[in-house]
Amino acid sequence: MLTADFLHNIRVSLYFTVNVFIRQFLIYVDSTRRLSRAMISLLAPRGLRPAWIGITAVAAAAVLTLFFLYSPRLQTTTSRVVVPDPVNHIVTDPTYMVDNSTNTDASPVITDATLIEHLAQYFIDYPIHPPYKERFGELGQRSRVLRDWITLADQSADSTSKSLLVNATERVALSLYPFLKSPKGRNAAHKPVGDLRASFEPGSAGVVIPTSNHTLRFAAHLVGTLRSVLKSTLPIQIIYAGDEDLGPDDRARLSSTVESGPPLEFLDILTVFDDSTLQLQTGGWAIKAFAALGSRFERLILADADAVFFQPPEVLLEHEAFVRTGALLFHDRLLWQNVFPERNEWYRSQIRQPSPALDKSLVWTEDYAEEGDSGLVVLDKSRMDILVALLHICWQNSYDVREEVTYKITYGDKETWWLGLELTGASYEFSGHYGGIVGWDQVDSRGRQKVCSFVIAHVDAKDRLLWYNGSLLKNKRKSSMKNEYEAPTHWMIDAEWEKGARKEDMSCMKGGEARNLTEHEFDIMERSIELAKILDAMIYPISENTKKA
Numbered sequence: 165m166l167t168a169d170f171l172h173n174i175r176v177s178l179y180f181t182v183n184v185f186i187r188q189f190l191i192y193v194d195s196t197r198r199l200s201r202a203m204i205s206l207l208a209p210r211g212l213r214p215a216w217i218g219i220t221a222v223a224a225a226a227v228l229t230l231f232f233l234y235s236p237r238l239q240t241t242t243s244r245v246v247v248p249d250p251v252n253h254i255v256t257d258p259t260y261m262v263d264n265s266t267n268t269d270a271s272p273v274i275t276d277a278t279l280i281e282h283l284a285q286y287f288i289d290y291p292i293h294p295p296y297k298e299r300f301g302e303l304g305q306r307s308r309v310l311r312d313w314i315t316l317a318d319q320s321a322d323s324t325s326k327s328l329l330v331n332a333t334e335r336v337a338l339s340l341y342p343f344l345k346s347p348k349g350r351n352a353a354h355k356p357v358g359d360l361r362a363s364f365e366p367g368s369a370g371v372v373i374p375t376s377n378h379t380l381r382f383a384a385h386l387v388g389t390l391r392s393v394l395k396s397t398l399p400i401q402i403i404y405a406g407d408e409d410l411g412p413d414d415r416a417r418l419s420s421t422v423e424s425g426p427p428l429e430f431l432d433i434l435t436v437f438d439d440s441t442l443q444l445q446t447g448g449w450a451i452k453a454f455a456a457l458g459s460r461f462e463r464l465i466l467a468d469a470d471a472v473f474f475q476p477p478e479v480l481l482e483h484e485a486f487v488r489t490g491a492l493l494f495h496d497r498l499l500w501q502n503v504f505p506e507r508n509e510w511y512r513s514q515i516r517q518p519s520p521a522l523d524k525s526l527v528w529t530e531d532y533a534e535e536g537d538s539g540l541v542v543l544d545k546s547r548m549d550i551l552v553a554l555l556h557i558c559w560q561n562s563y564d565v566r567e568e569v570t571y572k573i574t575y576g577d578k579e580t581w582w583l584g585l586e587l588t589g590a591s592y593e594f595s596g597h598y599g600g601i602v603g604w605d606q607v608d609s610r611g612r613q614k615v616c617s618f619v620i621a622h623v624d625a626k627d628r629l630l631w632y633n634g635s636l637l638k639n640k641r642k643s644s645m646k647n648e649y650e651a652p653t654h655w656m657i658d659a660e661w662e663k664g665a666r667k668e669d670m671s672c673m674k675g676g677e678a679r680n681l682t683e684h685e686f687d688i689m690e691r692s693i694e695l696a697k698i699l700d701a702m703i704y705p706i707s708e709n710t711k712k713a
Contacts, residue, residue, distance in 0.1 A: 277328055283309070284332040288339045297569045301514035303340065304556060304587025310336055311552040311588065314357070318548075333357055341555050343454075343562060345438040360457075363436075364545055369463040370399040371477055374455040375418075376409045379469040382635050384421050384703050385696045386471055389636075391425050393691050394476040398465075401429040403455035405444040417703055433458050443563040449577040450561040452538065457554050462546045468539040470635035472692070474685050475624065480542045484625055490544035491553075491592035493536055493582055494622045497661055498526060498598040500533035507533065507573055515586060521593055522586055536578045537599055537620055539633035549590035557584035595622060600657030601673040602632050602681075604650075608662075614674035615656040629655060629685055636689075636696045641668035649696065651689040654678050 287306055292299045310333060317329035337357045338344055344356035371390065375383040383402065390396040402418065404410035410430075419428050433444060433451060436458040444451045456466045465477050486492040508531045515522065522528050527535040545551045560570045560580040570580060585592040603617025618641065619634030639645045659676025681689070 280313070280328060280332050284336050287336045291339050294564060295568060296565050297510070297573075298513065300560070300569075300583070301516065301587055303559065304514075304584075304589070306336075306340055307552050307556050307588045310340065311548055314552070315548050330355070330358070337555070341559055342441050343437045343439075343558065344555075347434060347436070347438050348440075361551070363458075363460060364462050365460050366462065366546075368399075368461045369481055370401055370459070370461040370465070371396075372401050372403060372455050372459045372461065372464050372466045373469055374403045374451045374466075375469045376404060377411065377414055380410070380414050380418060381700065381703055382640075383469040384418055384699045385636050385692070386467065386469060386473075387418070387428065388421055388695045388699050389473060389692045390477060391422055392695055393688060394473060395424075396476045396478060397425050398477055399426045399429060399461075401431055401459055401461065403431050403433050403451065403459065405439075405447075405451055406432060406434050409445050421699055421702060431455075431458065431460075441562050441564065447561070447563070447566070449538075449571075450563075450566055452541075452577055453554065453558045453561045453580065456541065456543060457545075457558055463544045464542070466541045466543070468633060470640065471539050471631055471633055472619075472636055473631045474629040474688055475631075479624065479630075480540075483542070485593035485595070486542050486544070489591040489593050490547040490550045491585055491590065492542040492595070493585075493592060494540055494595045495598040496534035496537045496578065497620055497663075498532055498534070499661055499663060502531050504533045505531065510573055511583075514583075519586055519589075521591075522582075524594070526598070534575075534578070536582050536594075537622070537633065538576075538578050538581055539620075540622070540631055541581055547591075549588065550585075550592075553585045553588040553590035553592075556588050557581055560584060596625070597623060597627075597657050600655060600659075601671070602629065602652045602655040603672075604652060605654040605678050606672065608672075608674055612674055613678040614662065614672045615654045615678050616670050616672040617652060618668075618670060621655055621657070623657060627657075629681070636693055639668065639670075647700070649693045651686060651693055653681055653686070655681065 287309075292303050292306075313329045313333045313336075317326050317333060320326040320329065334355050334357055344360065346356070373383055373386060387400060390398075390400065402410070402415070404415075415430055422428055433454050437454055439445075442450065442454065444454060452466060452468075456464060463481055465480050467477075480486065480492065483492055508527070511528065518528060525535060526532045543550055543554065545554065557580050559565060560583065561577055570577075574580075582592065582594070584590075599620040599622065601615050601617055602619060602621035603615050606614050606616050608614050617634075618639045619632045621632040622630050624630040634640060636649060637645065638648045638650045656673045656676045656678050659673045662672040662674055664671040
């Protein structure tokens with residue numbers, strides 16, 4: 165018995181096949197007519213009879229047919245027609261070469277208006293709907309079309325073509341990503357994508373820190389270290405989800421911790437996106453992707469409130485991988501090979517043409533479990549492929565999708581970043597190493613050196629300590645250690661993990677070289693900790709009665 169989806173897929177396949185045939189036939193007829201006219205105009209002055217004109221036309225058609233069939237130039241052209249299988253998304257042209265870049269010389273042809281309108285209406289009439297588990301890849305493919313239309317509209321000098329593409333883009337974007345609607349109380353946006361892009365300040369760069377009342381303390385530590393210890397002058401934007409998430413008093417206290425550089429900026433993300441499909445106030449990690457998308461910065465460093473820096477954040481904007489691709493990510497710990505086969509199988513069901521970046525992944529090639537540490541993400545939204553990928557990442561963190569799939573198959577938002585970039589065909593790179601550790605040296609039962617702590621460490625392109633997650637506290641997860649600080653002394657990378665049984669338990673890395681922090685790195689840690697203690701008193705002042713008790 166034929167299912168509705170099967171019949172629908174047949175209709176889609178026939179639609180695209182017929183469109184391709186008609187367009188090629190019209191091109192053929194038009195070319196034949198033009199060649200015939202040219203030969204007639206060339207020979208007519210010599211007094212040829214109508215019969216000879218007919219013979220000339222037939223000969224022209226024959227020559228043109230042979231040209232189409234046997235021309236080596238046409239056999240190697242990159243503008244060949246590719247007919248995809250609508251069910252499996254497999255390209256059936258064996259000579260097809262994947263190219264995610266957009267041809268800068270391309271311009272929309274007004275004769276394609278009907279095809280663009282029909283495709284846009286198809287996306288709108290048949291939206292991505294639940295269950296979402298098998299729709300991640302499809303949304304990625306639709307997003308690639310959206311990206312190409314935006315790029316073509318930006319490049320188009322023809323006002324009619326530009327208007328056609330902008331209209332199609334806005335309609336389709338709102339269908340794919342409903343959160344782009346204006347929040348309640350604001351005028352409805354007729355051009356949500358255009359308005360969002362217009363909110364980005366050209367050439368701007370800054371640090372984005374999503375935080376709430378629960379992470380206020382760590383955010384104060386991070387801001388203090390960036391400004392007072394590392395002397396960063398990058399603007400810092402604090403993102404929150406309404407006054408219940410981060411109240412006016414807490415925002416004022418956080419602002420008071422800044423003694424130098426630009427003042428803190430605050431953005432209520434609920435004033436940017438429609439929260440009806442997001443529920444960000446209770447979404448936890450979900451706010452991070454929307455903070456990145458809604459920030460005014462074009463180039464942004466998105467940092468968790470509990471991130472700890474060894475180097476000024478400015479170096480991230482100069483990291484060769486970021487400059488090259490526009491998206492720099494960091495690996496998680498290399499753990500649990502073959503432990504979550506359903507997760508790895510799901511990745512493969514959605515990713516049909518892995519990128520060179522993914523081919524380097526041990527999660528992809530050797531079935532490890534954890535790929536991304538989203539405690540720090542560096543993005544350039546001025547690049548269209550990155551911006552459209554960020555829309556997909558946000559969709560993965562929207563309420564229905566995260567509740568059904570994202571936060572069930574993976575842990576929080578961790579894997580959404582690389583997955584969104586991968587599925588939409590965006591360029592990106594991971595840092596060269598999987599997560600390491602910074603902490604304190606120990607010796608195991610076999611006399612091997614190991615480094616133990618509660619955090620994950622990352623290095624720069626020259627293998628120097630760059631940042632780690634987990635806060636300046638020795639162990640932020642244990643309430644009994646909520647005021648215990650200790651500067652780390654050693655670090656290790658590219659070795660074997662000895663994972664603690666619970667999240668609050670200490671983990672170790674062993675079998676590698678236990679390296680000492682340099683004098684400079686240790687000094688940064690000590691000064692950051694001393695400042696954190698001062699900031700604790702400012703954020704959570706202790707009354708005299710409490711002190712006496």
